[in-house]
Amino acid sequence: RIDGKRLWDSLMAMAEIGATPKGGVKRLTLTEVDREGRDRFRQWCEALGLSVRVDAIGNMFARREGRDPSRLPVLFGSHLDSQPTGGKFDGALGVIAGLEVMRTLNDLNISTEAPLELVNWTDEEGSRFGHSLMGSGTWAGVYDEAKVNALTDVDGVSVGAALDSIGYRGPHPAKPFPVDAYFELHIEQGPILEREGKMVGIVTGAQAQVWYDAVITGQDAHAGTTPPSARRDALVAAARVIAHVDALMRARGEDGRGTVGFLQVLPNSCNVVPGEVRFSVEFRHPRTEEIEQLAASFPSEAEKLVSETGCRLQLREKFRFAHQPFDPACVDLVRQAAARLGHDAREIVSGAGHDAVYVARHVPTAMIFTPCKDGLSHNEAESILPEEAEAGCQVLFEAVLARANA
Amino acid sequence: RIDGKRLWDSLMAMAEIGATPKGGVKRLTLTEVDREGRDRFRQWCEALGLSVRVDAIGNMFARREGRDPSRLPVLFGSHLDSQPTGGKFDGALGVIAGLEVMRTLNDLNISTEAPLELVNWTDEEGSRFGHSLMGSGTWAGVYDEAKVNALTDVDGVSVGAALDSIGYRGPHPAKPFPVDAYFELHIEQGPILEREGKMVGIVTGAQAQVWYDAVITGQDAHAGTTPPSARRDALVAAARVIAHVDALMRARGEDGRGTVGFLQVLPNSCNVVPGEVRFSVEFRHPRTEEIEQLAASFPSEAEKLVSETGCRLQLREKFRFAHQPFDPACVDLVRQAAARLGHDAREIVSGAGHDAVYVARHVPTAMIFTPCKDGLSHNEAESILPEEAEAGCQVLFEAVLARANA
Numbered sequence: 001r002i003d004g005k006r007l008w009d010s011l012m013a014m015a016e017i018g019a020t021p022k023g024g025v026k027r028l029t030l031t032e033v034d035r036e037g038r039d040r041f042r043q044w045c046e047a048l049g050l051s052v053r054v055d056a057i058g059n060m061f062a063r064r065e066g067r068d069p070s071r072l073p074v075l076f077g078s079h080l081d082s083q084p085t086g087g088k089f090d091g092a093l094g095v096i097a098g099l100e101v102m103r104t105l106n107d108l109n110i111s112t113e114a115p116l117e118l119v120n121w122t123d124e125e126g127s128r129f130g131h132s133l134m135g136s137g138t139w140a141g142v143y144d145e146a147k148v149n150a151l152t153d154v155d156g157v158s159v160g161a162a163l164d165s166i167g168y169r170g171p172h173p174a175k176p177f178p179v180d181a182y183f184e185l186h187i188e189q190g191p192i193l194e195r196e197g198k199m200v201g202i203v204t205g206a207q208a209q210v211w212y213d214a215v216i217t218g219q220d221a222h223a224g225t226t227p228p229s230a231r232r233d234a235l236v237a238a239a240r241v242i243a244h245v246d247a248l249m250r251a252r253g254e255d256g257r258g259t260v261g262f263l264q265v266l267p268n269s270c271n272v273v274p275g276e277v278r279f280s281v282e283f284r285h286p287r288t289e290e291i292e293q294l295a296a297s298f299p300s301e302a303e304k305l306v307s308e309t310g311c312r313l314q315l316r317e318k319f320r321f322a323h324q325p326f327d328p329a330c331v332d333l334v335r336q337a338a339a340r341l342g343h344d345a346r347e348i349v350s351g352a353g354h355d356a357v358y359v360a361r362h363v364p365t366a367m368i369f370t371p372c373k374d375g376l377s378h379n380e381a382e383s384i385l386p387e388e389a390e391a392g393c394q395v396l397f398e399a400v401l402a403r404a405n406a
Numbered sequence: 407r408i409d410g411k412r413l414w415d416s417l418m419a420m421a422e423i424g425a426t427p428k429g430g431v432k433r434l435t436l437t438e439v440d441r442e443g444r445d446r447f448r449q450w451c452e453a454l455g456l457s458v459r460v461d462a463i464g465n466m467f468a469r470r471e472g473r474d475p476s477r478l479p480v481l482f483g484s485h486l487d488s489q490p491t492g493g494k495f496d497g498a499l500g501v502i503a504g505l506e507v508m509r510t511l512n513d514l515n516i517s518t519e520a521p522l523e524l525v526n527w528t529d530e531e532g533s534r535f536g537h538s539l540m541g542s543g544t545w546a547g548v549y550d551e552a553k554v555n556a557l558t559d560v561d562g563v564s565v566g567a568a569l570d571s572i573g574y575r576g577p578h579p580a581k582p583f584p585v586d587a588y589f590e591l592h593i594e595q596g597p598i599l600e601r602e603g604k605m606v607g608i609v610t611g612a613q614a615q616v617w618y619d620a621v622i623t624g625q626d627a628h629a630g631t632t633p634p635s636a637r638r639d640a641l642v643a644a645a646r647v648i649a650h651v652d653a654l655m656r657a658r659g660e661d662g663r664g665t666v667g668f669l670q671v672l673p674n675s676c677n678v679v680p681g682e683v684r685f686s687v688e689f690r691h692p693r694t695e696e697i698e699q700l701a702a703s704f705p706s707e708a709e710k711l712v713s714e715t716g717c718r719l720q721l722r723e724k725f726r727f728a729h730q731p732f733d734p735a736c737v738d739l740v741r742q743a744a745a746r747l748g749h750d751a752r753e754i755v756s757g758a759g760h761d762a763v764y765v766a767r768h769v770p771t772a773m774i775f776t777p778c779k780d781g782l783s784h785n786e787a788e789s790i791l792p793e794e795a796e797a798g799c800q801v802l803f804e805a806v807l808a809r810a811n812a
């Protein structure tokens with residue numbers, strides 16, 4: 001069995017890196033704080049005798065050899081980057097639990113048939129550069145590596161420059177290598193497991209998504225002298241779009257998701273009618289058709305709302321993906337492990353995007369969820385219990401072992 | 407007569423300090439760029455033999471002695487700070503024209519009965535620290551000096567620290583000293599003079615205003631997992647308030663003004679439901695009663711709109727002032743000068759706030775407006791003609807001279 005206390009201690013040690021006063025974590029991807037987290041992770045892996053390699057987009061793979069040199073590796077892990085006001089467990093749980101799997105195998109002197117690889121994906125959150133699942137998406141060929149390198153944060157720093165500045169642009173190509181299966185443990189980040197008193201979520205797939213970048217252009221003007229008829233206020237136009245995104249979400253009931261999470265006003269001065277507003281829009285739904293329908297109708301609806309105010313809208317679709325089902329055989333290994341361990345479990349569709357979604361395009365994939373307090377995530381108050389972390393880690397251990405020795 | 411070419415050349419020289427690629431100026435108050443502008447102004451004044459003194463809030467006064475030591479000084483000037491995407495003339499015209507008045511008097515060896523003082527007020531724009539007319543407001547006792555020193559910009563730098571860092575916290579008290587009259591030349595920043603083909607605006611007063619700081623608190627949450635019913639989205643709530651401010655403005659017709667010019671989202675990440683939004687709200691109207699009515703009803707209306715979304719609103723009134731009439735005798739000196747010079751002129755109420763508004767609480771005051779292209783201001787494309795600058799400056803010269811020799 002895995003060591004629940006050791007798992008928890010390492011989670012807390014990782015949470016010290018980028019710890020915020022309110023008890024959360026700010027470990028934005030490819031920052032100095034992220035580098036610290038990555039260095040710590042690398043030391044921990046090397047102390048176990050794992051060999052760590054880094055690919056061109058900064059994804060880190062820590063390998064433990066198997067008995068059978070002809071077998072493909074079983075891959076597992078998650079991400080160590082966080083939101084600006086993130087929690088201690090979103091991502092870190094899957095990586096540190098993977099480490100605990102490796103430690104337990106070493107302790108018990110277990111060698112597996114297939115090799116094992118533990119991964120820390122770069123920039124899962126998408127908060128800094130605006131594309132979630134960036135590292136796994138680049139690895140999976142969903143994103144073009146050159147384009148990803150050129151993406152910039154609000155300060156104009158590019159992904160490429162950030163990779164170089166923290167020394168995590170590795171020599172290995174950021175593309176799929178042969179892998180037998182991928183498992184990812186993650187907190188649910190939603191309320192379902194907690195509400196139903198389930199210890200384990202058997203994730204059968206992830207919901208469909210579409211993300212946009214929006215720029216509204218109006219005209220900077222003096223707030224005191226410019227009469228209503230002469231205004232082209234980009235923020236008034238943006239307010240209409242924000243309200244519409246919210247309405248489109250609510251029209252889809254409790255399964256609907258529609259969010260404007262990022263917004264920047266220019267010149268952002270109290271007595272200047274805003275001349276430009278830049279913001280993000282994203283929609284999600286378990287059913288692909290709903291996202292296809294939104295992707296077909298939202299751009300022209302938003303365009304109409306904005307042009308009625310005399311402003312112009314540029315809307316760029318950043319990415320869109322369908323509902324991603326996971327591999328039935330891998331999902332079954334999770335189901336069996338949870339049953340064997342006697343955990344109350346249920347099937348669940350992931351509301352969040354996960355690296356597993358892109359990996360699943362190339363590799364048989366499954367995920368394991370554990371509950372989190374009040375379903376709260378992307379929030380410094382994000383919280384889980386040590387026994388929940390332990391249960392999830394033990395399920396991961398058993399699923400990985402079963403696959404590697406099959 | 408004043409020298410129109412010299413006036414224009416000095417305006418262009420000042421416009422080089424903080425020049426932006428789009429032809430505007432970014433000379434935010436109490437920055438290094440502002441210091442450069444102040445230093446240049448001081449050199450110009452000292453080259454004329456004027457003695458320059460600086461008060462505790464950074465207001466600069468350049469004095470030219472009169473013949474009669476018992477007479478109070480006639481004060482004139484404006485401000486050298488700008489908006490983040492400001493124009494070359496908003497503020498600078500009044501200061502540089504004042505300099506041209508001094509230069510012309512020196513050239514012509516004219517001595518006046520009363521002393522003359524040319525002023526550059528600190529932080530007229532209010533863009534950096536959120537309070538417009540900060541320097542004149544502190545001088546006039548409208549703002550408490552200690553509180554003003556503690557105001558901070560978005561980076562947390564206080565007014566006090568900024569004053570010290572550019573070396574412009576002067577030894578003189580920031581409070582009213584005896585002054586005979588105050589004249590301020592400024593571009594209109596609105597479309598009225600241009601539309602009617604008038605060269606000079608005889609400003610009879612300034613409109614009433616009320617400004618607020620607003621903070622909406624919701625809850626950071628994961629955009630993919632948080633169902634509509636569990637959301638407290640501070641940006642959706644802010645969008646409702648923005649739309650309401652716009653509607654309240656439009657309900658008052660072409661005299662209405664209502665603007666949200668500054669807005670900041672936290673944590674500002676594309677896949678996080680915003681937990682906090684901070685923004686500015688301001689209303690203006692020529693009639694004090696309209697502003698009083700808005701100040702009575704807007705807070706509770708906004709509160710209702712926000713609480714319906716499950717969020718909380720904190721609204722703080724930053725300042726409110728009534729329509730400020732200017733001094734009839736001073737206004738008459740402007741009227742007479744414009745007539746004598748044969749300019750097409752009209753009376754006008756100022757849409758913008760000006761340092762003259764607070765000075766007028768203590769000193770007989772009048773203002774002179776000149777037209778600006780398309781009525782555009784607080785915009786890098788702000789533009790005036792050399793002959794408009796010259797006409798305004800000549801009116802200022804005559805009004806000041808008439809008062810100083812009366």
Ligand SMILES: NC(=O)NCCC(=O)O
Pocket residue numbers: 090124125126132133189351352353354628629630677
């Ligand atoms: N797991 C997680 O929070 N991922 C961030 C990407 C998303 O927005 O779903």
Ligand SMILES: NC(=O)NCCC(=O)O
Pocket residue numbers: 222223224271496530531532538539595757758759760
């Ligand atoms: N003149 C001017 O633009 N002043 C800034 C203060 C205001 O917002 O009216």
